[in-house]
Amino acid sequence: MLTIRRALECLLLSTLLLESCDPPVGSNPNDYVGEYVLTPHDTTVSGFADFVVLKRDHTAMLLRFDRDSDKVITSEGRWDLTRAEYDYLSIGKFSYSIERSNAHIWLGINTDLGQRYEKVR
Numbered sequence: 001m002l003t004i005r006r007a008l009e010c011l012l013l014s015t016l017l018l019e020s021c022d023p024p025v026g027s028n029p030n031d032y033v034g035e036y037v038l039t040p041h042d043t044t045v046s047g048f049a050d051f052v053v054l055k056r057d058h059t060a061m062l063l064r065f066d067r068d069s070d071k072v073i074t075s076e077g078r079w080d081l082t083r084a085e086y087d088y089l090s091i092g093k094f095s096y097s098i099e100r101s102n103a104h105i106w107l108g109i110n111t112d113l114g115q116r117y118e119k120v121r
């Protein structure tokens with residue numbers, strides 16, 4: 001019986017340690033500052049950037065690689081975090097659903113197709 005109790009204590013301790021490694025994403029807008037990549041990577045989604053950079057001053061830089069001309073097209077806009085029944089992030093005229101898991105953040109474009117921006121940095 002003592003070994004089962006000890007095993008359960010170790011399991012609980014390891015779970016607590018793993019959860020403390022990545023702080024959870026909260027409601028602070030600074031949690032969303034960073035670089036995002038369009039996923040899945042092998043799809044072309046017209047009208048959406050390949051990369052999005054959210055800055056602390058609430059400006060967003062969108063970078064799209066035009067496969068026809070081999071040029072990088074950039075644009076800038078403002079981003080805002082809205083907390084309501086469902087949290088979402090707006091960049092210009094587009095709104096993205098927010099998905100969070102511990103320290104991971106995704107901005108949903110089309111959840112049915114699995115298209116979203118994934119925070120990489």
